[in-house]
Amino acid sequence: MKKLLFIAAVLFLSQSCKMADEKPESEVLKQLESKETMKSVDKDENGCLASAGYIWSKLNKECIKLFTGVQLNPIDKPQNDDETKSAYIMFNADANQAELFLPNAPQTIILSRTVDGKPWIYQDWQLISNKGFVLKQGDKTLYAGDDFIGKKVLGSDNEEN
Structure with a gap:
């Protein structure tokens, strides 16, 4: 028991x-x-890690960070400190196409050019290269920037920080 x-x-x-x-x-x-x-939530439909700042590039078919492209600031605010209001451009390997990332736009725009030295064009959009870049829609200039990649640092010519 x-x-x-x-x-x-x-x-x-x-x-x-x-x-x-x-x-x-x-x-x-x-x-x-x-x-x-x-x-x-963390990844978009292409597998890009959005929380780390990655976005899909249709042109290059990979996840990229926008600030690695050429930054164009609005014409009405050339010293723009708010990167969310800037447009960005990424080029393909031979630079005959440019992908345009506009602020708050749901999709990118792919601009193409047929000859070096001519603007990249898509419908009424034009990206003109002349000592930097100018982006126009129709006759209206919307964005401009130098040819530096990403945001350039201003305010000091010294190598010391």
Whole structure:
């Protein structure tokens, strides 16, 4: 009888410990859904890690960081400090096409040129290279910038910081 009681107690304790370690199925499902949501929020439909500043380049078919392209500032604010209001340009390997990233635009614009020295064009958009870049839509100049990649540092000619 003591052996039977002892076996019953051991079985009861092992089952109660096992139950304490197990999470309810609904809690496990919530955790899995949460992880999937985090993955989908963090990456766009092309797999670019948006939280790290990456965006998909249709032209180069890869994830890129915009600030590695040429920054064009709005004409009405040439000393623009807000990069979210700037346009960016990325070129393909032979520079006969340029991908235009406009602020708050849902899609990029691919401009092309047929001959070196001529502007890149798409519909009424023109990207003109002349001691930097000028972006026009129709007759209106919207953005301009030098030919530096990314944001240039202003205010000091010294090598010391």
